[in-house]
Structures are given as C-alpha cells and as structure tokens.
Amino acid sequence: MDTSSAPIPAPPRHWEADVLLRDGRSAHIRPITPDDAELLVEFYSRVSDQSKYYRFFSPMPQLSPRDVERFTRVDHQDRVAFVLLLQQRMIAVGRYDLVRPGEAEVAFLVEDAHQGRGIAQLLLEHLAQAGRERGLEKFVAEILPDNSRMIQTFRDAGYRVASEYEDGVLQLEFPIAPTDTAVGVMHGREHRAEAVSIERFFNPRSVAIVGASRRQDTIGQTLVRNLVNGDFTGRVYAVNPTAGAVSGLPAYKSVSDIPDDVDVAIVAVPADAVQDVVLDCAAKGVHGLVVISSGFAETGEEGRQRQRRLVGLSRSYGLRLIGPNCLGVINTDPAVSVNASLSSVMPPRGRAGFFCQSGALGSAILEKVQNRGLGLSTFVSAGNRADVSGNDLLQYWEEDESTEVVMMYLESIGNPRKFSRIARRVSLRKPIVAVRSGRTTQGVPMGHAVRKIAAPPQAVDAMFRQAGVIQVDALEEMFDVAQLLAHQPLPRGRRVAIVGNSDALGLLAADAAAAVGLVVNKSVALGAEAGADDFEDALDAAIDDPDVDSVVAVYIPPLNVSGEEVANVLAAIGEQSDKPLVSTFLGVEGVPELLRVPDVAGSTAGRGSVPSYPAVEAAVRALAHVVEYAVWLRTPDGVPPDPDAVDQIGARNLLNGLLAEHPDGLEVPTPALRELLATYGIDLWTAHPVHTLDEATAAADELGWDVVLKATAEHLRERPDLSHVWRNIDDRREMADAWQSLTTLIGDPVESGFVVQKTSPVGVPVAVRSIEDPLFGPVVSFGISGPIIELLGDKAYRIPPLGERDAAAMVREVKSSPMLFGYRGSEVVDIGEVEWLIRRVAQLQNDHPQISSLELPLVLAGPHGASVLTGHARIDPVADARSDWFVRRLPSAPGDTIPS
Structure with a gap:
C-alpha cells in the first residue's frame, strides 16, 4: 500500500535540541522528516564506502528513491530516526525500528569527517530516551566484527551489553533503562564537552575585536585598549571595515580576511549587524563569540526575537556564545592575561572564579575585588545568558586547578535541576558561594529567557542547601565568605575561641556567634594594652586547644600605634594553623597588606593570609557560613533510593491507563491512589464515604x-x-x-x-507533599499538619532524588520539629519511618512526572510507625521533558517552550 501521502504524526517537541559535541562545539539534533530527503542524499554522498558497508553490510553507493522514502518517513513510534545538523548540513543519522514488543534494532551512520566527536553516543542517548518514552525496554544491533569504533560506542554507553556471533556478525543487545552507570557516563561526557567549550574562551591564542574603533570613549576602542594594556599573551586582531589601523594594530575588513586562526571574537557592533558577524566567524572557524552588543532581549519582544535568531544561528554553525549585552571575560593567569571585557580593572591573581550576569554590576564587583585584595582566577559576565550559563562555568571550574572557590551572582536560573546536580558534585571538591536576586519575588530580569519558577522561594533555598551551595544575602557577605574560604582551612566543627583586646567587641562576637549557631568555648580578653607577645601566646593556646575549631581575633590598637607587630603575629599564626583564623584588625575590610602571606602561585594573598572584617559580626557570620559548608561536607548522603524496592513499571502502567481514559488529566480517585501508593510500599488507609x-x-x-x-x-x-x-x-x-x-x-x-x-494509633500529625514544577521538576515538602503551621509556612523542602541525609534534615529543620522528639514529655515518634515515607514520596514523584501534585496531608507519626490516613493526587499528561532528562541538551533558545 502506498503510504507516501499518509499523514505523519508530529514527534514530541522536546525531542529537538541543541547539543554539544566532544570537542565543545554545538550541533542540532531533531527527528527526521520527509523534507530531509535532499539533505539525506547529500549527506550519503559524502560518506565513505567503508562507512556505508559497515552500516548496510553490502556495497550501497547511493540511495534509491525508495530508500530515501523509507528512511525519511517514520511514524515516531515504532520507527524513530534522529538527524544531527551542523551548518545546515546533515552530518549523522541514527534510528531504531521495532522488531518485537519492547525491543527495537538500532543503527547509526556518521559522516567520516565528523567521526570521533562523540556523535554516535549522543544519538544513542536520544534514541534510548525516545524508546523509553515509547515503552521500549531493549535495543539490539548487528555490527560487523571489524567495526571496532561502533562496537566501542555501545560498550561505552554504560548499559549492560550482551553479545554473540552469528553468521559472521556480532549481535549486541542491551536494556535501555537509565541505570546509575549509564546516567553517570552521560553526565561525564556532558561535563567534559561543556568544560572544553568554555576552556577556549579563557585560554585563547588569538582574539578578534569586531567593531574595533579609533574613536576614544567608544566600546570598540575600550575593548582594544583593555586587551592590549592587560598584557594579553596571544594575538589581537582589529576588525573594522572602514579603518586601516586601530590603536597601532592593522585593521581587517572582516574576520575572514584575518590571515591566521581566530579562537574567540569579541563583538561590539549594532545589534542588527551581529548575525552577519556570526556568519563571518563561522566561515573562519572561530570557536566562540563574546557579544558585548546590546539591543536584544533586554529591550522587549523585538529584541527577544533577535536574540533567539542569534542563538539559533550561532549553534547551527557550532559556535558557543557569551552574552549578548555582557561585560566580557577575564583570565588573570599570567600565561594568558586576557581582559576581553569593558572593565578597565584587571583584578589581581587569586583563587576565586566569578560568574555574574549583569554587566553594570560586574564592573562594581571587579572594583570591590581589587579593593579587598581578594583576587580572581577568572571572571565572566554573561549578560542575557542566551547560551553560556552558570552551569557551563561550573563544569569548567570543577576541573580548573587555578580555581579553588566559586562565586556566583545569579539573577535567574534557567535549569535548576541541572544546576543542583552539577553544584552538588562541584561542592564536594570546591566551595560555591552564591547570591541570588529576586529570592522573595522569584522575578526574572528583562533579557533572561527563562520561565518563572512556580515553586515557593523556600524550595529554591532548599535546593541550594541540598547541593552544598553557600547562599548569602548580599554581595558584601559573599566576599566576606569567599576571602575566608580562599585563604584559611575549613573548620572541623562549631566551637569558637575569641581572642581580643576589646571587651566590648568580644561580647559582640560572642552574641553574634550564639545567634548563628556557633559555640564559644573560649573567650580571652587581653586588655587594651596587649601587645604582640600577648596575642601570640593567647592565639597559640586557642589553636592548640582540642575543644576549639576556629578562632576570631579582635585587635583595636591604642592611639598612635600601627599594629604592625600584632599583624606579623596574626599572619605567622594564620599561615601555620590548621584551624581557620579570622580577624577584626584595625577595622580594615578584605585581606590587608599586613596580614597577607606571599603566594608562590602569584596571587596577591596566599594560603594562610588572615582575612579582616570591619565589624566583628561580619567575621562571625562569614565563619558560620563556612562551618555549615564544612558540616555538609562531612555528613554522608547515605544510601540512594533502591529502584528494585518499588514497582516503577506497575505505577507507570497505572498512570498511563488513567491518562488514556482522561487525556486532559484528572484528580485521582481514592481507590486508584491507594493502588498507586501501594506500588511504592505506602499503605493508604481505607476510608468509606458515608451519607x-x-x-x-x-x-x-x-x-x-x-x-x-x-x-x-x-x-x-x-x-x-x-x-x-x-x-x-x-x-x-x-x-x-x-x-x-x-x-x-x-x-x-x-x-x-x-x-x-x-x-489509628495516636501520634503527631505530619504532612508530606510533592508537586511537579514546570521548570524545577519535582519538589517535596514536609511539615507538621495543621492550619497554624500552614499559615506560618513552617515547611521543609527538597528536590528529589533524596538521600538519607536530605530526608533527615527535612524532619529536623522545621521549627515545630520538637513535637516529634518528645516535646514536654511526649513519646518520641518513629523518626526512621517518617524519613522513609518522605523518601518514598520523593521517589514516586521523581520517577513519574505525570503526577502534578501528591498530598498526604494527615499522617499520624507515633512511636511504633506512621499511619497514612488521607491522600490526594492529580495527574496530567507530560507536555515537555524535564529540564534535566536522561539526555544531553543545551538550554533552549529564547522564546522556545522547551525547558532550558
């Protein structure tokens, strides 16, 4: 039967995405369509005879019209095919065809010039996710024994592979369930690709300034001056179509006219001319763009559309983009020394990497860094953050040996689930200090192409804590914490010693410590006339005390005394101590010259330098933040949820059956809810409605x-x-x-x-709830039941998946938690059972995005268990994939509805 005119169902929108290849360049993946016939024929003509033979097991020099028809017309159900596009050309195709229920045969073909870039692995990830959504459980493949590259692709995928030979062909089969190993392999590849894509921005061998100008007080002139005056060790090229030279540099009419390779282009031309620059840079083979130009999404709808076209065009040609409307990038490494920004301030070399979004704020931040003597390794102002985001920078900084502390000023979060996952991993190695604007309103600034988070602000705060991120309320506090992390060791606990020559400030320090959960185990008042020897003896004794984990030193000198001798003592002890030492020294802010320890790496202040705070309360608050991070590091996450302990397939079948009968969603009837909860071991008590x-x-x-x-x-x-x-x-x-x-x-x-x-047995009423946030994904909350608790908002939130540490913290961090632990002589409830219930609800919500909301508003927690007395749930069809699904993808372009 001729099916060429039969209508083809549309594939899901989230199957289309921009992706990063192994070398850090971008490409576009999407389902194949009949309109791709010409692209397919051109692609096939560029593939070598050997690759064709490996794919079809026979000479097949060209595709017949029937082949083209068969390959491009798929139903996106039993026959699924994805193509990878670069520079508007097809460079790879991967497909699966159903061979029997639950099982499909998978195959790939990659253009020879692009083999070795991780393309087959990407196609396999996206095909496997599509297969899971279509109910597949297993892929099979037939491969010639000498096709070693493809055999390795399957073995490296992280799935359990079984193989055997038959008729000279290697037959592979593997289940496509997203095992921890497979997901870990995917995240590892994502990490490497994103880190590589950022590395070139910080370590360019050559930079072209497009829009370089001879006129003073222009952006183009400022960029040239900052790059040259910053002692950039690479080559600088000025691009100006009307000038012969700019600031002593020969000027080229276009990037294509530059005789040498160009790694990065800094773009400072009018917004409507930027797209032409993208095409010019793509033809030259430029790796990435830093677009300083404004006039994009921050200006309104017309600008948003212009920004969307800019991102789409850049990615279609394999370019990564920082900006637009950004300040630029800086690397203080003397081997590079690149100031590709509008800031005339080249910050001193230091251990902290800094990410922000606002250009104006970025300039103020660099001034502050310089004044404090903190120092930076690298700096990025991402502007509208249309492509490169904080997640990309975290991937880079995780491996960057020059960066020991990460600072982030976040005005929006495009992909909270991915941020949480990456930050949790990075925090285990390097502390992250973050300020997030709009914490109360959850607002999104103009120009930021992200959806507003519907989850409550407390859920976002909980996500930061869960990931080990040190979240502070203001920029000043961020610098306070960062300078302590960059220069002093982590504390072992909450016990503090206060040593000073001011009784009044000592009392203020003790009060501040108590207010933030620190325990003052030693307080030494030396008197106003104390000298360097007195401080040395007292500080040595405090640091040697096994009941002290950190020391706060307060020095306010008498009149006409410089304090240099005391400073030498503080610096010497700070350099040698394995416990953190912070100070209020002469009311100075930052790391003053007198308290700095020389650094062999070239930083202005080395390890052991003692940070100073103008107010003793600021010193104690910074120390408290670092203590909480140290406690987080030492607290094991516990055993992850066991997927075999639940009936995930049974739950999915039940939900899909309900949605098949109610495609617009429904409030789940109580009998069905009881059955759903039972698949995860939760017993919802029977309640008979009576009239x-x-x-x-x-x-x-x-x-x-x-x-x-x-x-x-x-x-x-x-x-x-x-x-x-x-x-x-x-x-x-x-x-x-x-x-x-x-x-x-x-x-x-x-x-x-x-x-x-x-x-039911008597107990304390508690409530466990979960929702599916359109941007955030699953969110779980816990609290004591009751209207007063609801009105006060006394709830704890977390983002699944939850470890044992997360559930334990949720139970204990609500203010009403003493009711669970024997308040006023009552019996202590079975805390383990409550934590188990929280984790099971989190597991159920995490496994099934169809669940819009789930409430267990009345759970009686007693000394011998917990009784789930009431429950409510709503389910809805899943319109889009979660923002951090089991495939690699870049954030969607501005205006897209696909999660970014």
Whole structure:
C-alpha cells in the first residue's frame, strides 16, 4: 500500500535540541522528516564506502528513491530516526525500528569527517530516551566484527551489553533503562564537552575585536585598549571595515580576511549587524563569540526575537556564545592575561572564579575585588545568558586547578535541576558561594529567557542547601565568605575561641556567634594594652586547644600605634594553623597588606593570609557560613533510593491507563491512589464515604468497629479543636451518638464529606507533599499538619532524588520539629519511618512526572510507625521533558517552550 501521502504524526517537541559535541562545539539534533530527503542524499554522498558497508553490510553507493522514502518517513513510534545538523548540513543519522514488543534494532551512520566527536553516543542517548518514552525496554544491533569504533560506542554507553556471533556478525543487545552507570557516563561526557567549550574562551591564542574603533570613549576602542594594556599573551586582531589601523594594530575588513586562526571574537557592533558577524566567524572557524552588543532581549519582544535568531544561528554553525549585552571575560593567569571585557580593572591573581550576569554590576564587583585584595582566577559576565550559563562555568571550574572557590551572582536560573546536580558534585571538591536576586519575588530580569519558577522561594533555598551551595544575602557577605574560604582551612566543627583586646567587641562576637549557631568555648580578653607577645601566646593556646575549631581575633590598637607587630603575629599564626583564623584588625575590610602571606602561585594573598572584617559580626557570620559548608561536607548522603524496592513499571502502567481514559488529566480517585501508593510500599488507609447513619454503621461493621467518624471537607478537616472527628466508636449506639453530635455541630453529612475509618494509633500529625514544577521538576515538602503551621509556612523542602541525609534534615529543620522528639514529655515518634515515607514520596514523584501534585496531608507519626490516613493526587499528561532528562541538551533558545 502506498503510504507516501499518509499523514505523519508530529514527534514530541522536546525531542529537538541543541547539543554539544566532544570537542565543545554545538550541533542540532531533531527527528527526521520527509523534507530531509535532499539533505539525506547529500549527506550519503559524502560518506565513505567503508562507512556505508559497515552500516548496510553490502556495497550501497547511493540511495534509491525508495530508500530515501523509507528512511525519511517514520511514524515516531515504532520507527524513530534522529538527524544531527551542523551548518545546515546533515552530518549523522541514527534510528531504531521495532522488531518485537519492547525491543527495537538500532543503527547509526556518521559522516567520516565528523567521526570521533562523540556523535554516535549522543544519538544513542536520544534514541534510548525516545524508546523509553515509547515503552521500549531493549535495543539490539548487528555490527560487523571489524567495526571496532561502533562496537566501542555501545560498550561505552554504560548499559549492560550482551553479545554473540552469528553468521559472521556480532549481535549486541542491551536494556535501555537509565541505570546509575549509564546516567553517570552521560553526565561525564556532558561535563567534559561543556568544560572544553568554555576552556577556549579563557585560554585563547588569538582574539578578534569586531567593531574595533579609533574613536576614544567608544566600546570598540575600550575593548582594544583593555586587551592590549592587560598584557594579553596571544594575538589581537582589529576588525573594522572602514579603518586601516586601530590603536597601532592593522585593521581587517572582516574576520575572514584575518590571515591566521581566530579562537574567540569579541563583538561590539549594532545589534542588527551581529548575525552577519556570526556568519563571518563561522566561515573562519572561530570557536566562540563574546557579544558585548546590546539591543536584544533586554529591550522587549523585538529584541527577544533577535536574540533567539542569534542563538539559533550561532549553534547551527557550532559556535558557543557569551552574552549578548555582557561585560566580557577575564583570565588573570599570567600565561594568558586576557581582559576581553569593558572593565578597565584587571583584578589581581587569586583563587576565586566569578560568574555574574549583569554587566553594570560586574564592573562594581571587579572594583570591590581589587579593593579587598581578594583576587580572581577568572571572571565572566554573561549578560542575557542566551547560551553560556552558570552551569557551563561550573563544569569548567570543577576541573580548573587555578580555581579553588566559586562565586556566583545569579539573577535567574534557567535549569535548576541541572544546576543542583552539577553544584552538588562541584561542592564536594570546591566551595560555591552564591547570591541570588529576586529570592522573595522569584522575578526574572528583562533579557533572561527563562520561565518563572512556580515553586515557593523556600524550595529554591532548599535546593541550594541540598547541593552544598553557600547562599548569602548580599554581595558584601559573599566576599566576606569567599576571602575566608580562599585563604584559611575549613573548620572541623562549631566551637569558637575569641581572642581580643576589646571587651566590648568580644561580647559582640560572642552574641553574634550564639545567634548563628556557633559555640564559644573560649573567650580571652587581653586588655587594651596587649601587645604582640600577648596575642601570640593567647592565639597559640586557642589553636592548640582540642575543644576549639576556629578562632576570631579582635585587635583595636591604642592611639598612635600601627599594629604592625600584632599583624606579623596574626599572619605567622594564620599561615601555620590548621584551624581557620579570622580577624577584626584595625577595622580594615578584605585581606590587608599586613596580614597577607606571599603566594608562590602569584596571587596577591596566599594560603594562610588572615582575612579582616570591619565589624566583628561580619567575621562571625562569614565563619558560620563556612562551618555549615564544612558540616555538609562531612555528613554522608547515605544510601540512594533502591529502584528494585518499588514497582516503577506497575505505577507507570497505572498512570498511563488513567491518562488514556482522561487525556486532559484528572484528580485521582481514592481507590486508584491507594493502588498507586501501594506500588511504592505506602499503605493508604481505607476510608468509606458515608451519607447516612445506616451507611456509617455498615461501614463500621465491615471494618470491624473501633472506628472514627470524621468530616473531610476542605474547610473542616484541619480544625484545631478536632470537633470534626469522633474517635473510638465501638458499637451501633456509639455510632448513633457520634452521628447525632457531628451532624448537629457541622451540618449536612454530604457537604461535610463524612467518612468512616479504622481508628489509628495516636501520634503527631505530619504532612508530606510533592508537586511537579514546570521548570524545577519535582519538589517535596514536609511539615507538621495543621492550619497554624500552614499559615506560618513552617515547611521543609527538597528536590528529589533524596538521600538519607536530605530526608533527615527535612524532619529536623522545621521549627515545630520538637513535637516529634518528645516535646514536654511526649513519646518520641518513629523518626526512621517518617524519613522513609518522605523518601518514598520523593521517589514516586521523581520517577513519574505525570503526577502534578501528591498530598498526604494527615499522617499520624507515633512511636511504633506512621499511619497514612488521607491522600490526594492529580495527574496530567507530560507536555515537555524535564529540564534535566536522561539526555544531553543545551538550554533552549529564547522564546522556545522547551525547558532550558
């Protein structure tokens, strides 16, 4: 039958994405369409005879019209194919075809010129995810024995591979479930590709300034001056179509006219001319662009469309983009010394990498860094953050030996799940200090092409804590913390010694320490006349004290005394101590010259330098933040959730069945919810809705009495006086009394939602809830049940997947948690059971994005377990993949609806 004119169903939108190849260049992946026939024929003509033979096991020099028809017309269900595009040309194709239910044969063909760039692995990841969404469980492949590269591709994928030979062909089969190994392999490749894509921006061998100008006080002139005056060790090329020379440099009419290779182009031309620059740079083979130009998404809808076209064009030609509307990039490494920015300040060499988005704020930050003597390794102002984001920089800084501390000023988060995953891994090696604007409003600045986070602000804060990120409230506090992390060792605990020559400041330090959870184990008041020897003896004794984990030194000198001798003591002890030492020294801010230790790496202040704070409270707050990070580092995450302990397939089948009957979504009926929760080992107690006394009596008979009659309507079910509940009903007479009393007090049993339920053991009422945020993905909350708790917002939040550490922290961080731990002589509840329940709800929500919301609003936690008495859930079809799915993808271009 001729199917050439049959309509083809549209593939899911999230199957299309920009991706990074192994060498850090971008490409575009999407499902194949019939319109790709010409591209496919051209692609096939560029493939070598050997590659064709490896693909088809026979000479096949060209594709027949029938072959082209068969390869380009797929149903995106049983036959799925993806193409990879670069510079508007097809460079690879991968496909699977169903061979039997749950099993499909997979095959790839990659243009020879692009082999070795990790393309087959990318195609396999995206095909496997599409297959999982279509209900596949296993891929099979037939490969010629000497096709070693493709055999290695499958073996390196992280899946469990079984193989055998038959008729001279190697037959491979492997399940495509996203195992920890497979996901780890994918994340490892993502990390390497993103780190490589950023490395060239910081270590260019040559830079072209497009829009270089001879006129003073112009952006183009400033960029040339800063790059040259910053002692850049590479080659600088000025691009100006109307000038012969700029600042003594020969000027070229275009990037293509430059005779040598160009790694990075700094673009400072009007917004409507930037796209022509992209094409020019692509023809030259430039690696990346830093677009200083404004006039994009920050100006409104027309600018957003212009920015979207800019990103799409850049990625289609394999270019990475910083900006637009950005300040630029800086690397202080003397081997490079690149100041490709509008800032005339070249910060001193240091250990901290800094990421921000606002250009204006970036200039102020660089001034502050220089004044404090903190020093930076690298700096990026990403502007509108249309392509390169904070996630990319984290991937680079994780491996950068010059960066020991990461500072981030975040105005928006495009992909919170990915940020959380990467930050959690980076924090295990290097501390991250972050300031996030819009914490209360969750607002998104103009120009930032991200969706607003619907999850409450507390959930975002919890995500930072969960990932080990040190979140502070202001830029000044970020520098306070960073200078301590960059120069002093981490503390072992919360015990503090205070040594100073001011009783008043010593008391302020003690009060500040108590307010932030530190314990003052030693306080030494030396008196106003104390000298260097007094400080040396007291500081040595404090540091040698096994009951002290860190030391705060306070020095306010008498009149006409420089304090140099005391400074020498502080610097010497700070250099030798394995415990952190912070100071309030002469009211100076930063790392003053007198307290600096020389650094062999060229930094202005080396390891052991003692940071100073103008107010002792600031010193203590900075120390408290570092203590919390040190505690996070030492607390094991515990055993991850066991996928074999739950029936994930059963839950998925149940949800898919409900959605097949209700494609627009539905509130899950109680029997179906009970079945759903049971797949994850959660027992939702049976509750019989009743409208009459006879129905209530019959329900009690069925349950065997010792029952509860209660109202469940929204306005009644959490009354503080519990007047909507009648407990321990044992016979018909008691049921009649209960019915009479409740109907008299509350009213109509139907409107009030009367139910009969078995009486549960006594316990503390707690609530576990989860939602699927459109941008954030799954979010889980925990708190004590009740309207007062709800009004006060006393809840703990986390982002799944949860480890044992996360669940334990949730239970303990709510202010009402003492009710669970024997408050006023009550019994301690089974905390382990509560934590288990939180983790199971998190696992269920994480595994099934169809669950829009899940509530267990009444769980009675007692000394011998927890009883789940009520539950509610809503499910909806999944329109888009989560922002951090099991495939690698770059953030979507501005205006796209695909999660970024």
